[in-house]
Amino acid sequence: MNKRILAICLAIFMALAVIPTGFADSSDQVVITYGETAYMNQQYKSIVDDYFASKTNVDINSIESKVVTAGDVNKISGGFSGKQYNSDQIFSSALLDLNQNGEITVEVDSSITTITPEMYMSALKSAGIQGGHVYVTSPVSATGESALAGIMNCYEEATDVEIPENVKEAANQEIATQAEILNNSNVSADDLSKLVDDVKEKVNEENITDHATIVNIINDYSTTYNINISDNDIENLAQTIEQ
Structure with a gap:
């Protein structure tokens, strides 16, 4: 683990450690981010809110919230993948609950079709995030x-x-x-996630x-787990892990 990520891990750990335990049910420890497409459509937002309400005892209307725009996503994704999102493509929304102690856990709604909880956890740990409970949902099917x-x-x-932009990009x-x-x-998805973690x-x-x-390490684990992926994908994965 490089020094920058280690420093972020320590900073977030210390920030979590000083949150007063007397506020165990406080909405201050719960944050929602809405995908801008979901937020701008009242029906979509209601679907997202209902899902999150079923996962926490805090009044959804009292929770701190932010809107993630296509620009936010493109800022950390377009540089390496070339993929650009439009403002009508950002459906995925997330809730973070720091009331739940322990290691980071991620729960993904069935509307999320590609990225698994294990993939989110692995990427978040790469960004220096080690604790809290995360819920991810979308009002429509989304990757x-x-x-x-x-x-x-x-x-x-x-x-x-603050998580540095280059760390966000790597995650x-x-x-x-x-x-x-x-x-x-x-x-x-489960086999791939295990390979990447190992x-x-x-x-x-x-x-x-x-x-x-x-x-070579990726090839060795691919053989161990009987996973067949292309040389090009192995190259891309190696470049990702190098960061």
């Missing part, structure tokens, strides 16, 4: 790729710790790369920075 920007914004709002690239691999292959763990533990070595 969930754009939700990561909202989740990271939730943490910044709740902890008052978002991890999500996008895995989504692309799923689209290009028959590998299951490769990242080995790379971090041994402080590996050499690209060819990371490629």
